[in-house]
Amino acid sequence: MTDFDYCIIGGGVIGLACARELSVKGSVLLLEKNDRFGAETSSRNSEVIHAGLYYAPGSLKERLCIEGKQRLYQFCSGFDVPHQAVGKLIIAPESGQAQLMQLLHKGRQLGIPLQLLDQQQLLETEPQVRGFAALHSPTTGIIDSHIYMERLAQQAEQQGALLLRHSQVISASERDYGWQIRVASQDNITDIHCAALINAAGLQAQALAESLALDRTAIPPLHLCRGHYFSYSGKNPFRHLIYPLPEKNLAGLGIHATLDLGGQLRFGPDTEYLPAGSAADYRVDPALAPAFASAIQRYFPGLNAQQLQPDYAGIRPKLHTKHETAADFVIHRPSNRPPAVHLFGIESPGLTASLAIGTFVTEMLQKQADEAHNTR
Ligand SMILES: Cc1cc2nc3c(=O)[nH]c(=O)nc-3n(C[C@H](O)[C@H](O)[C@H](O)COP(=O)(O)OP(=O)(O)OC[C@H]3O[C@@H](n4cnc5c(N)ncnc54)[C@H](O)[C@@H]3O)c2cc1C
Incomplete structure (x- = not known):
């Protein structure tokens, strides 16, 4: 028995968008190390809703930005998020x-x-x-990214997700076809067992993936x-x-x-x-x-x-140096391990693309569950 179907590590805009989407599918725990959600890259950006003009043809950045932009405008209008x-x-x-x-x-x-x-x-x-x-x-527009993240968190909670702040994942390992996650909170250390893990740790995503013993070749620099x-x-x-x-x-x-x-x-x-x-x-x-x-x-x-x-x-x-061609988002689902999705290099237009990324991650996990079901 697992405690949760999905455990999301990182409560920036991407983790929150995933929590909103996945909480319709199963039980969700989101763990954020800071005292508030979105305190890192998600609150240190231009707050621009990008049109999707700049990215390599056929890239995830292009596709998820264009889809995400439309959905973000609808979300803002539907749930009272200041935008223009x-x-x-x-x-x-x-x-x-x-x-x-x-x-x-x-x-x-x-x-x-x-x-x-x-x-x-x-x-x-x-x-x-x-x-x-x-x-x-x-x-192209502007958005109040803080109120947007508040709305994502509220909706995820209304759908039953548990979102915890002051909760830093310090290790995770495979256990019983799932993941055992060790979490340090303000006054204690807890072990949680979940079926699938989503690494949305932003600037710490690579370090977290390494600690999970993800194949090094799958971790972009x-x-x-x-x-x-x-x-x-x-x-x-x-x-x-x-x-x-x-x-x-x-x-x-x-x-x-x-x-x-x-x-x-x-x-x-x-x-x-x-x-x-x-x-x-x-x-x-x-x-x-x-x-x-x-x-x-x-x-x-x-x-x-x-x-x-x-x-x-x-x-x-x-994911690229000053002299290299611009890299795409890397959203990686390892095969033959307990279900997991790792999000690397979610730079701009990640805020614009966030709702589309939430759906993309959910579909990846769904596909993995279907494949596992079919091979049984
Ligand atoms: C200068 C700049 C300008 C930008 N401008 C725009 C823009 O105008 N429009 C646009 O669409 N995008 C823009 N972006 C991109 C956008 O801000 C990001 O794509 C988006 O915020 C990434 O969100 P995230 O959730 O992946 O990362 P983060 O917001 O960094 O969230 C990751 C979270 O994981 C938590 N975490 C890490 N490790 C652990 C752990 N072990 N346990 C628990 N929690 C953990 C962190 O505390 C953090 O809160 C910009 C980015 C930058 C830097």
């Missing part, structure tokens, strides 16, 4: 025309609504922005890539999110202007790969301000650099 389809402009200098046209072509093939603006139309749309041309993506944000105390001159063209290997989408739902303007994130073996460090060095100012002034020459203030940082769990 503000739209975004991708600004190209004259030398970036070809890249902009490639994005337009790709977006249209994917059915993503896009409009090409020439210099004059750009000026009429956003008078403070300078560029040779721009793409307008009206389905982790590269921590920090992105810093600066808030802007000046008046917000924009009506849209303003993005430059993305970096070549998608290390980042370029230092862009994002708004929160209160209208506060901030700029970021940049990309800084941390040295191998570094711990997650979220400091924002004020000395980065001049580099931010010069990147922003390429599309917003009226920026007052004195009004940039260090704000916060997030860390992307990248």
Whole structure:
């Protein structure tokens, strides 16, 4: 007998989305080491609902972003999550025309609504922005990710899931066709037995998979890539999110202007790969301000650099280095072990894709259960 059908390790947006979906199928326990859900990468991002334009054709990032975006807008409307389809402009200098046209072509093939603006139309749309041309993506939006995660948690609980904070998984091993999981909470250590395990531990997913003795060849290398944000105390001159063209290997989408739902303007994130073996460090060095100012002034020459203030940082769990082609999400289900799914490299657009990832994980586990049933 197991205590739970599913044990999810990690209470970020991905673990919570999985808990909501799996709690319809069976009993769910979610374990989060921090004192609140979503305290790591899930609350250190741009809170943008991405349209799905940038990712490799046929990749999980592309497919789950496009599916996730539609479902996220429906979820937000249905369950009262503050959000707004503000739209975004991708600004190209004259030398970036070809890249902009490639994005337009790709977006249209994917059915993503896009409009090409020439210099004059750009000026009429956003008078403070300078560029040779721009793409307008009206389905890009912003979301209050904290309320979104609260709603996911509430729904999972209403469907019977047990969600525990202050609960760190310190080891797990195979037992009786399932998993025995050792959990350290504030004042004790408990062993829990579950049938299937979901590793949604974000920046710690690789370390957790290693401790579970997952075949090393199935564990992709982790590269921590920090992105810093600066808030802007000046008046917000924009009506849209303003993005430059993305970096070549998608290390980042370029230092862009994002708004929160209160209208506060901030700029970021940049990309800084941390040295191998570094711990997650979220400091924002004020000395980065001049580099931010010069990147922003390429599309917003009226920026007052004195009004940039260090704000916060997030860390992307990248699976590729600065010089490699952008990696896809890796969602791995080992064969011939007790059921498990490991989620590696869930960087952007993980927030947008979260509901679709929850369904993808559920279907993977269902398929494994069906296969096991058929071989009996
Ligand atoms: C700078 C930046 C900007 C981004 N911008 C966007 C954006 O605009 N739009 C978008 O769609 N996506 C964006 N993303 C991506 C998005 O934030 C992530 O894909 C998403 O938050 C990943 O969620 P997660 O649940 O996998 O990870 P996390 O939020 O890190 O959650 C993992 C959880 O596991 C817990 N955990 C780890 N080990 C254990 C253990 N042993 N026991 C118990 N708990 C454990 C951790 O405490 C943590 O809470 C951005 C990311 C970054 C870094």
